[in-house]
Amino acid sequence: MSTPALPSLFVSHGSPMFALEPGTTGPALRAWADQLPVPLRGIVVMSPHWMARTPVVMTTAQPQTWHDFGGFPPALYELQYPAPGSPALGQEVLEMLAAAGIAALPDAKRPLDHGAWVPLMIMFPQANVPVVQVALPAGAGPREVYAMGAALAGLRSKGILVVGSGSMTHNLAEFFGGAREPAPYVVEFSRWIESKITAGDWEALFNYRSQAPHAHRAHPTDEHFLTLFFALGAAGKDAQPNYLSREVMYSMLAMDALALQ
Numbered sequence: 564m565s566t567p568a569l570p571s572l573f574v575s576h577g578s579p580m581f582a583l584e585p586g587t588t589g590p591a592l593r594a595w596a597d598q599l600p601v602p603l604r605g606i607v608v609m610s611p612h613w614m615a616r617t618p619v620v621m622t623t624a625q626p627q628t629w630h631d632f633g634g635f636p637p638a639l640y641e642l643q644y645p646a647p648g649s650p651a652l653g654q655e656v657l658e659m660l661a662a663a664g665i666a667a668l669p670d671a672k673r674p675l676d677h678g679a680w681v682p683l684m685i686m687f688p689q690a691n692v693p694v695v696q697v698a699l700p701a702g703a704g705p706r707e708v709y710a711m712g713a714a715l716a717g718l719r720s721k722g723i724l725v726v727g728s729g730s731m732t733h734n735l736a737e738f739f740g741g742a743r744e745p746a747p748y749v750v751e752f753s754r755w756i757e758s759k760i761t762a763g764d765w766e767a768l769f770n771y772r773s774q775a776p777h778a779h780r781a782h783p784t785d786e787h788f789l790t791l792f793f794a795l796g797a798a799g800k801d802a803q804p805n806y807l808s809r810e811v812m813y814s815m816l817a818m819d820a821l822a823l824q
Contacts, residue, residue, distance in 0.1 A: 566601050568719040570805070570824035571712070571797035573790070574682045575730045576610075577816050578738075579632045582642055582681045588808040588818040589685045595807050595822065596686035604722035605652045605693040607715060609708075609793040610678025611729050611786035618660060618667035618711065619698040622653035626694065629674035644680035649693035652723070656695060656715060663714035670698075678728045692724075697793075705769045705792045712796025719797065727794035731756065731817035733787040734780060738813060745811035748777035753809065753817045760795070760804050760821075768795070781817075798823035 574592060581589065612631055613619075628643045653669060660667045675683075679696055697715075700707065715725055732749045755775050759767045772778045772785070782788045795802070802823040810818040 566720060566722055568824070569599065569601070569722070569724055570822035571719060571725040571727070571794045571802075572820070572822050573727045573729070573794040574820045575816070575818040576678050576682045576728050577730060577812055577818050579635055579639055579677050579681060582677075582684055583636070583639060585685055586810050586812055586818065588810045588820055591807045592682065592686050592820055599724070601722055603692045603724055605649050605695060606683065606687075606724045606726060607652070607656060607695050607697060607718060608679045608683070608726040608728055609697045609699055609711075609790045610676055611699055611790055612676040612678040613673070613696055613698045614701045614786060615698040616701055618665055618700050619670050619673075620653050620656045620660070620667050621648060621673040621696040622650045622669040622671045623648040623673050624650055624671075627674040628680055629676050631676045642684065644675060644684045644690050646675070646680075646683065646687070646690040646692060646694045649695055652693060653695045656697065656718075659717065660711065660714050663710065665711060665714055682726075682728055699786060699789060703789065705771070705789060708789045708792040709769070709796035712793040713799070714796075716797050716799060725794065725797040727790035727792070729790035730787040731791075731819035732781040732815060734783055734815055736783070737815040743814055745817075746814050748780055749811055749815055749817050751776045752778065752781040753819055756791075757804065757806070757819075763800060765800060768792075794823055
C-alpha cells in the first residue's frame, strides 16, 4: 500500500538519562510524532549500540528492552518499552537490502538497545508500533551507511518511519567536566553539518572527518554520527532538514534532531 512518503528522522539519543530527563528535545520529538499524517505501520531504526561485522536485521517477534548501560539510577532500569517486533517487516528490509546488492542476515533474538527504545519511548509512549532494528556494520563509512538508508527509502511510502538514532556530538571523555554552557566546538561542528545538509553538499558530508571543524573532538569514534547517514540515505539527496531540536546537554552532547523530506 502506497501512502504519502513519511520523512526520515535523525535523533540524538544522548545519555540513557534522556529517558528520564528529556530536556527540550524530548517534548519537541513527542510533538513531531503526534502530528505524523498517517498511522505508522512500523519503525525501522539504526542505533550505534548494535554493531555487527556484516549488516544484520532484527526479525524478533517480541523484542526485550535491553538496559545496555551501567551506573545509572535504579529508576532507569525499571523502564520497559514493550513494542512488538515484526518478522514480516524484518524480512521486507532484508529483501530491499538484497535488491540493492547489500547482503544482510536475520537475527530473531535481538533485543531493543537504548539507542532505539529511549527515543522511541519518548516519541511513541504507547509502544504499539512494531520496531525493527538494523545493525550498523563495523568498519562501514558514511557512503556505505548512506547506501543502506537509500536501499530502504521506499519504506517511507509504505507507512514505515526510518530512523537513524545517534548523537550529533559524542565525546564522552568530556561528559563529566561539570560545564553546562554549550562548548563552542559543539556548536561549530553541529552548525557546519546543518549548513552542508541544507546546501545538499554530500561530498563535504561524506568527508566530514577531514572537512568539518573539530570533527575528531566531536567524534573520537564515529559510530554515533554514522547513523545520520542512514537517515540521509532514506530521505534522498534532494531532502531538506526540518530541525526539531538544537539543544546541547551537559555542554558536550549536541541533541540535534531533524526530520528530512
